[in-house]
Amino acid sequence: MNVFHAPSGSHTEMAEMVRKLWEGSGTILVRVCNTREQAFAILGGMRNDLLAHIKTFREGLSF
Numbered sequence: 001m002n003v004f005h006a007p008s009g010s011h012t013e014m015a016e017m018v019r020k021l022w023e024g025s026g027t028i029l030v031r032v033c034n035t036r037e038q039a040f041a042i043l044g045g046m047r048n049d050l051l052a053h054i055k056t057f058r059e060g061l062s063f
Helices: 010-022 036-043 048-060
Strands: 002-005 030-033
Touching (some): 002 036, 030 036
Parallel strands (some): 002 030
């Protein structure tokens, strides 16, 4: 299972491209969510370990 948080625009387009690659595979499940809350609902609730990982990843990005 892969869950993508893709708020809008190019993020959503890229996540949908990945989802379509696995569509119909029968073994890989890909979900694209517009909000973090939707993604965490699929994953079974808020996960502090994932939130910390996301924060660390974002801090490492330079735009």
